[in-house]
Amino acid sequence: MAFDAPEDLDEFRTSVREWLEENCPPSMRTPMKDDEIVWGGKREAFKNPDSKVWLERMGEKGWTAPEWPAEYGGGGLNKAQARVLQQELRRIKARPALFSFGLWMFGPALLEFGNDEQKKRFIPDIVKGKTRWCQGYSEPGAGSDLAGLQTKCEDKGDHWLINGQKVWTSYADQADWIFCLVRTDKSVKHEGISFLVFDMETEGVEARPIKLISGSSPFCETFFTDVKVPKDQLVGKLNGGWTIAKRLLQFERSSISAGGFGGTGGSGILPPQEYAKQHVGVDETGRVSDGDLRARITDHLMYAKAFGLTVQRSTEEAKAGQEVGHTASIMKYAAAKMNQDKCELLVEALGTDGLGWSGDGFAEDAKKATRGWLRSKGNSIEGGTSEINLNVVAKRVLGLREHQ
Amino acid sequence: MSFVLSEDQQMLRDTAMAFARDEMPVSHLRELRDGGANGVDAEMRGKLAELGFFGVLVPEEYDGVGLGMVAMGQIMEAQGRTIAATPLLQTAVMGASALILGGSEAQKAEWLPKIASGEVTVALAVDEGTHHAPLNIATEAERNGQGYTLNGAKRYVPDGHHADVFIIAARTFGEAGQAHGISLFLVPNTADGLSVNALNTVDSHGAAHLTLEDVAVGEDCVIGAVDAGWEVLEPTLDRGRIALAAEALGSAQAAFDMTLEYMQTRKQFGQLIGSFQSLQHRAAKMFTDLELTRSCIAAALSGIDENRNDVAELASLAKARASDLIHLVSNETVQFHGGIGMTDAHDSGLYMKRARVQEALLGGASYHRDRYAKLNGF
Numbered sequence: 001m002a003f004d005a006p007e008d009l010d011e012f013r014t015s016v017r018e019w020l021e022e023n024c025p026p027s028m029r030t031p032m033k034d035d036e037i038v039w040g041g042k043r044e045a046f047k048n049p050d051s052k053v054w055l056e057r058m059g060e061k062g063w064t065a066p067e068w069p070a071e072y073g074g075g076g077l078n079k080a081q082a083r084v085l086q087q088e089l090r091r092i093k094a095r096p097a098l099f100s101f102g103l104w105m106f107g108p109a110l111l112e113f114g115n116d117e118q119k120k121r122f123i124p125d126i127v128k129g130k131t132r133w134c135q136g137y138s139e140p141g142a143g144s145d146l147a148g149l150q151t152k153c154e155d156k157g158d159h160w161l162i163n164g165q166k167v168w169t170s171y172a173d174q175a176d177w178i179f180c181l182v183r184t185d186k187s188v189k190h191e192g193i194s195f196l197v198f199d200m201e202t203e204g205v206e207a208r209p210i211k212l213i214s215g216s217s218p219f220c221e222t223f224f225t226d227v228k229v230p231k232d233q234l235v236g237k238l239n240g241g242w243t244i245a246k247r248l249l250q251f252e253r254s255s256i257s258a259g260g261f262g263g264t265g266g267s268g269i270l271p272p273q274e275y276a277k278q279h280v281g282v283d284e285t286g287r288v289s290d291g292d293l294r295a296r297i298t299d300h301l302m303y304a305k306a307f308g309l310t311v312q313r314s315t316e317e318a319k320a321g322q323e324v325g326h327t328a329s330i331m332k333y334a335a336a337k338m339n340q341d342k343c344e345l346l347v348e349a350l351g352t353d354g355l356g357w358s359g360d361g362f363a364e365d366a367k368k369a370t371r372g373w374l375r376s377k378g379n380s381i382e383g384g385t386s387e388i389n390l391n392v393v394a395k396r397v398l399g400l401r402e403h404q
Numbered sequence: 405m406s407f408v409l410s411e412d413q414q415m416l417r418d419t420a421m422a423f424a425r426d427e428m429p430v431s432h433l434r435e436l437r438d439g440g441a442n443g444v445d446a447e448m449r450g451k452l453a454e455l456g457f458f459g460v461l462v463p464e465e466y467d468g469v470g471l472g473m474v475a476m477g478q479i480m481e482a483q484g485r486t487i488a489a490t491p492l493l494q495t496a497v498m499g500a501s502a503l504i505l506g507g508s509e510a511q512k513a514e515w516l517p518k519i520a521s522g523e524v525t526v527a528l529a530v531d532e533g534t535h536h537a538p539l540n541i542a543t544e545a546e547r548n549g550q551g552y553t554l555n556g557a558k559r560y561v562p563d564g565h566h567a568d569v570f571i572i573a574a575r576t577f578g579e580a581g582q583a584h585g586i587s588l589f590l591v592p593n594t595a596d597g598l599s600v601n602a603l604n605t606v607d608s609h610g611a612a613h614l615t616l617e618d619v620a621v622g623e624d625c626v627i628g629a630v631d632a633g634w635e636v637l638e639p640t641l642d643r644g645r646i647a648l649a650a651e652a653l654g655s656a657q658a659a660f661d662m663t664l665e666y667m668q669t670r671k672q673f674g675q676l677i678g679s680f681q682s683l684q685h686r687a688a689k690m691f692t693d694l695e696l697t698r699s700c701i702a703a704a705l706s707g708i709d710e711n712r713n714d715v716a717e718l719a720s721l722a723k724a725r726a727s728d729l730i731h732l733v734s735n736e737t738v739q740f741h742g743g744i745g746m747t748d749a750h751d752s753g754l755y756m757k758r759a760r761v762q763e764a765l766l767g768g769a770s771y772h773r774d775r776y777a778k779l780n781g782f
Contacts, residue, residue: 394684
């Protein structure tokens with residue numbers, strides 16, 4: 001990393017500030033609305049036209065991926081500069097220009113494991129939000145035991161031939177491309193897995209949305225029937241996919257624990273203590289009159305505060321060059337517990353107002369809280385169950401052995 | 405907020421950790437207990453003083469080193485690792501803080517150098533009931549011609565059984581429950597009318613009940629303004645709470661390490677018990693709680709040094725989470741060790757006994773949850 005004299009950074013800050021002043025549309029400086037989130041890709045409708053302008057401008061600078069190499073369309077910034085950009089974006093309360101599995105998961109893995117040609121082909125469109133990616137990992141028979149996956153990939157000389165089924169593929173029905181784990185050798189488990197990417201419009205690919213208990217359908221079942229994939233779309237080595245998969249799961253877990261959870265409820269939902277004050281009431285000293293609920297809300301708030309401080313601590317420790325593996329590995333588990341506790345408290349504090357489903361009989365925020373509570377049950381299942389995460393902590397961090 | 409130690413702080417931490425390990429291991433507390441010392445050890449106090457530990461908060465102009473709370477927290481965590489009995493919490497943290505925050509120039513000049521050198525031990529005496537309730541002060545300080553006359557009682561004062569001087573919170577106005585009307589008084593242990601009843605406590609650290617019968621003190625013994633002692637007392641207590649939380653964190657980490665080691669050596673059914681998933685998951689959850697709590701304590705310690713305006717909130721966060729943590733970890737330490745954990749010969753029990761004292765002193769988790777909720781407006 002190049003050393004930046006403070007004055008250089010000051011200069012950079014000034015230029016960022018000026019650029020943002022000129023280029024960030026006013027409506028992009030207001031709190032994000034749930035239905036105005038931009039995921040990019042061919043099907044992106046840009047409900048708010050300003051969000052299109054904002055994405056184009058940020059994408060052109062490479063600032064959707066500030067630290068990725070400029071030769072592939074990234075921002076090419078060093079850590080200090082990226083931090084300045086982050087601060088300046090926060091200062092004007094700018095919305096993220098792009099939400100993207102390409103940015104959070106696939107891109108970092110491709111930069112690490114892909115060849116130059118693949119990076120040139122895929123990274124620029126991730127940065128600009130032109131391609132929307134989905135992840136083909138879980139299968140009906142391979143959930144927590146992901147390496148047990150069976151989707152078959154045969155070498156047909158001039159192409160790969162894929163047959164099988166994926167499940168829990170996030171937004172597969174809206175994605176342009178998929179990065180996918182497939183079995184290239186049945187005789188071994190982890191060493192028989194490869195990492196492929198292909199177009200979702202390829203013949204033989206079909207995505208069917210799954211309706212969840214919350215009523216929404218963010219996930220799909222994805223079927224592959226004699227799907228032909230060009231040979232140059234294998235990432236990394238043949239049978240070397242598990243290494244990439246594990247690395248990518250780290251990116252996924254850290255992006256989930258950094259706040260990418262489904263079920264937080266979205267905008268307009270108040271913190272649980274506010275609903276408790278409104279619906280349960282307060283005593284003459286201003287305390288929520290249900291002491292038991294009040295204590296549990298407080299316990300949750302403290303947990304959330306402790307979580308936030310731990311994120312801050314691990315960021316600082318990483319900056320200071322200290323080992324942070326310990327902290328990172330517990331965050332997915334803690335984030336799931338924190339979010340689920342919050343969602344339960346919201347519904348409990350709302351009372352019967354938190355038990356509506358649809359229609360005018362219930363307020364919008366209350367209905368969101370209810371749906372969010374249902375959605376949050378997936379937090380301890382998706383991206384590695386809490387039990388699997390505790391196994392990881394026990395084995396990798398605490399050094400405990402596997403049962404024989 | 406700073407989470408990374410400076411070089412000075414890291415050096416002090418290393419020194420304190422090595423000292424606790426080499427000079428004050430758990431076996432030392434055992435020796436004190438079995439010898440009937442009730443946690444008092446003049447020789448050890450001398451060694452702590454030589455290392456400069458009593459003067460960490462005391463500014464250099466009063467012969468201290470003025471390194472601040474983050475530094476002090478490292479020492480507290482170290483002594484927590486071996487559940488060592490030292491006068492540091494009362495003398496070096498709360499005694500020093502009360503004087504630094506509220507003392508007159510004369511009081512500072514007289515007492516701070518003696519604190520820094522380890523020459524005197526101080527004990528802050530606040531609580532009068534069985535549960536921490538610093539506003540519920542009923543001990544009376546009545547104005548007389550030359551000064552004040554104190555009447556009342558204090559319960560379970562840590563280090564009370566060997567303190568040279570007390571800081572007594574008494575009421576000069578109003579009634580129990582009110583902040584206004586509390587005043588702080590320096591009272592030497594030789595004062596007429598003061599009786600000190602030493603207690604044999606479960607953690608073998610000792611403590612004392614105090615009775616004050618017509619104890620006369622001069623006007624120059626008031627710390628801070630009369631009736632406005634709360635303005636000094638509350639931030640002093642918060643420093644104590646944060647320091648005690650750091651101590652409890654050290655104890656929890658040490659008990660956890662001991663448990664982890666046992667999981668990797670003890671075999672049943674031909675397997676290491678550490679390979680059993682039911683134990684692995686409980687250990688992983690404890691580890692998560694340890695890491696989350698460590699962040700809260702680091703934030704609270706640096707919050708003091710940075711003079712942040714949310715110190716009260718951070719102190720309650722740190723003390724509540726540390727209390728819950730040490731409660732859980734000390735119980736699990738006994739359970740994971742099985743039968744051996746129930747024996748006096750094993751250290752598990754000593755950690756659990758000290759844990760309950762760490763929890764109760766200066767307010768347990770429920771006290772601080774209540775305070776945190778109030779500070780957050782509900």
